[in-house]
Amino acid sequence: MTMTIAAETAAKPARARGALRRQGTLVLRLGALAMFALIMAWFAFTTRGFVSPANIFNVIEQTAVMGVLSFGMAVVLIGGGTDVQTGGIDLSIAANTGLCAAVYATLLAGGSGDLAAAAAAIGTGIAVGLLNAFAVVRLGILPLLATLAVMNIVAGLELTVTENQVIGANSTVTQLIATGRFLGLSVLAWIFILFSALMTWAIHYSRIGLRLYAVGGHPEAARAAGINVGAYVAGTYAFSGFCAGFAAILLVARLSASTTATGQLLLAILAAALLGTVFSRRFVPTAGGTILSTLFIGFLANGFQLSNVSYYWVNGVQGVLILMVVAVTTFAKPQGK
Amino acid sequence: MPLDTQSAIIEMQGISKRFGPVRALEEASLTIHRGRIHGLVGANGAGKSTIIKVLAGILRPDAGTIRIDGQEVTRLTPALVEKLGVHFIHQDRLLVPTATVAEAIFLRHEPRIGPFLNLRAMRRRSAELLKHYFDLDLPADALVQDLTTAQQKIVQITRALAQEAKVLVLDEPTAALVKREVDSLFRVLRRLRDDGISVIFISHYMQEIEEICDEVTVMRNGTDVGVVDPRQSGIDEIVAMMINRDMGEMYPARSVAIGAPVLEVQGLSRDGSFRNVSLTLRAGEIVGLTGLLGSGVKELVQCLFGLDRPDAGRVAIDGQEVALGSPVQAVGRRIALLPEDRRAHGVAMGLSIADNIALASMQRYAKGGLVSAAKEAAIVDGLIRDLSIKTPHRHNLVRNLSGGNQQKVAIAKWLSCQSRIYVLDEPTVAVDVGAKVEIYNLMNRLAAEGAAILLMSSELEELVGMCDRTLVIYRGELIDEFTRAEADTDSLLAAASGAARKTARETA
Known part of the structure; x- marks a missing residue:
C-alpha cells in the first residue's frame, strides 16, 4: 500500500531505483549473451568437431524436441507468473512426453495408422495437461506440487504401458521426420523453425499472448480488465500437454523407438525456459530468449559429450544454471511488486 | 452544441x-x-x-x-x-x-x-x-x-x-x-x-x-x-x-487516576509515512489516535510494536530509552498489539483458545522445559471466565468463535503476558454491539489496573466515548490533540480530513 506522503518523499528514489534496475537488467542480458558466446568459443577451440556442420545440424535436430518442450514450459511460466514458489511451472512435461511416446510407439508397433497414433499421442498429452489444469485452477493446488504429483502419476502410467521396455516403432511419418530433407535442411530443423515462428507470433504478436502476459503479471489486474484468468491459466497447462504429445512424436521418430529415460529431460527443459527469462527486461520468458537458451543448452550438452565429460556433469551444470537464473532474477525483480 | x-x-x-x-x-x-x-x-x-x-x-x-x-x-x-x-x-x-x-x-x-x-x-x-x-x-x-x-x-x-x-x-x-x-x-x-x-x-x-x-x-x-x-x-x-448524532449509552463511564508516563515517544519519523511524532502515554490513560487511510497512522502503530523501524526519534518506556527493533523486544517490554486484521495477525485461527492465549507467554506455562497442562488450564480458564469468552471449553478452536470472542482471546493473550502498554488497532471492527461494549468495559478495567492504552480507531464515536485524549494524524503529521471535553465527532472528522484544525479554529 502506498501512502500519502510516500509519493512525495519516495518519488525520486523510486525513479532512480527504476533506472538502476533498467541498467541492471541490461547488464544481465548482455552478460548472459557474453557467457553464451564465451562458452561456445571455448568449445569451438578446445573440442574437435564441435564446429563441424554435421555436428551443428545434429545439435539443431536434437534441439527440435527440446525446443517444443521449452516453449510448452515457457508458456506455463508466462501465464502462471514467474514467482519461484507460487508461479506457473509444469514439472510433469517430461514424464508426459515419455507417456505420449510410449502410447505413440505402442500403437505404431501394434499396427495402428500414422494419423490415429499421432492423434492418440497428442490427445494423451492434452489430457495430462488438463489434469494439471484441473489441479491448479479448480483445486487451487500450487503448480509446483500439483504438477509434481501428476509427474509421478504419468511416470507410473508410462511404466505400465511399456513395462520399462524400449518399444521400437517405424512408419512412413517417422521415417519422413527422421530422415526427410527440404531445401537443404532436415525436416526436424524445419519443424523447429516453423514452430518457433508460430510461437513468436502467439507470444508477442497476438492478443492471446498479450493477455497471457497480463494474466501472469498480475491476475487481479487482468481480471479487472475483463480477462477470464482461470481459462487462460488452464490453457497454458493444456498447451504444455500438447507440446509433450508433439515432442513425443518427434522423439520417437528420431530414435525409431520410445525410450525409458524421457523423464530426465525435465531439468534441461526447466533450465532452458528459466534461462530464457534473463533476456527480457520483465524477467518473463520470451520467444527469442527461449530459442536462444534451448540452443545454448543443446550445444552445452553436446560440447560436454564431445569432450568426453561424463553425462552426469551435464545434469549438474543444468542444475547450477537453474539456481543461478532463479537467484539472479529474484534479486533483480522489484521488491513487493 | x-x-x-x-x-x-x-x-x-x-x-x-x-x-x-x-x-x-x-x-x-x-x-x-x-x-x-x-x-x-x-x-x-x-x-x-x-x-x-x-x-x-x-x-x-x-x-x-x-x-x-x-x-x-x-x-x-x-x-x-x-x-x-x-x-x-x-x-x-x-x-x-x-x-x-x-x-x-x-x-x-x-x-x-x-x-x-x-x-x-x-x-x-x-x-x-x-x-x-x-x-x-x-x-x-x-x-x-x-x-x-x-x-x-x-x-x-x-x-x-x-x-x-x-x-x-x-x-x-x-x-x-x-x-x-x-x-x-x-x-x-x-x-x-x-x-x-x-x-x-x-x-x-x-x-x-x-x-x-x-x-x-x-x-x-x-x-x-x-x-x-x-x-x-x-x-x-x-x-x-x-455525522450520526444519536449516540447511545455505549460508552461506560469511568474515573481513573492518571499516573506517571509509561510510554514516551519523541520526534518519531519514518520516511514516507509520518514525521516528527511525539506523544506520551500515562498509566491509567486511554489515548485515541486517528487519521484517514494513508495518513501514516498504521505505520506509526507498526513502529511502536517493532514491526517497522523508525528512521528517527526516540521511544522511552518508564523513562528509559528503549530500542524497539522487533516484536520480540516489544513483547519483552510488555507492549501488546491488537492488530486490525484479527484473522491474519491477531489470533491463530487453527489453534485452540488455550494455545492462543499461551502463545506469547509460554515461559509462564513451562515446567521443566515442557508446557504444564495444569498451569495452562488454571491460567486460561481464569482468563476465559474473567473476559467471559463464550466457549464450552478452552480446547475449542478459535476459528469457531464469534468475532467479538476472537478479539477477547487476542486480548487475553496479552493479559497472560501481563502487558502494560496496549496498542489497539481498530479493536471493535466487525464485532457486534454487545461485544463492543464488553471490549470497552475491558479497556476501562485495564486502564483502572494501571495499563496505558493507545486506541487507534477510525470510528470517531468510539474515540469520543472512550478516550481521555485523542490525537489526530493528517498526512503524516500529528496536527491536533483533543481532550475529552473538546472532542466531538465533527471536529475530529474535520481535523482528520484536513478541513479545519482545532488550533486554527480557536485563533479564528
Missing part, C-alpha cells in the same frame, strides 16, 4: 442491500448528471462503497432501479457496466506491473491487423491520448512498474478514456498523490467534465470535495441524506450531514 448538464447519465433509485442482519443500503438513491463532477461522501459504513459496488455490477441489490444513459438495466454485470461506458478507477491501482504503458492502456481492446497485434498503433495512440488529455510525454514502452503512483493513476484513466468512457468513478484517487499531482489530476478532471464526461469522485478529503465537485451526495447509515452544492454549503454543513 451546449452540453445538457441537466439530463442524468446514471439514476439509481431506492437501492437496498442487506448482508444477513446488517442493512448496508436502505432506499438509497444516486443521480449523476452529464458533464458534472459528482462527489460521494459519508463516514465509514455509510454505504458509499456498497452503492458503488452495486453500480459496478459486483453486488446485486435486493431492491431498486438503475438507469444508465436513459436505459433501465436489471442485471448489471461488470462487463455490461463497462460496455455502457462506466469505468472504475480502483483505489489500488489495478495495472499489470510488467506491462508497458501501451499494453496497459489497450489490454483487451487491442488494435489489430489481421491476426497480428498492431503494436505501432497501440504505441502511437497511447502517446496521443496521454498528450491530449494530460499533456504528458510518457514513453509508450515504459514499464508500469517504473512509473510513479500518479503516472500509474493517469495510465488507468487513459485506459478508460481509450474505451470512450462516459462516466469515470474515482475511488479515493488522491490517497497516494502529492499536492502537485492532485492539482494536475484536478485539471484533467475539469477538462474531462468540459468534454461532457461525468465523474464520480469519492474522497475522505473534504477540501478536495469542495474544490473539485459540482455537486455532492452525502450518505449516512445506508441512505442518501442530501445532495448539495459544495460551493454554497461549505464543508461544515457537509460534515454535519455525515
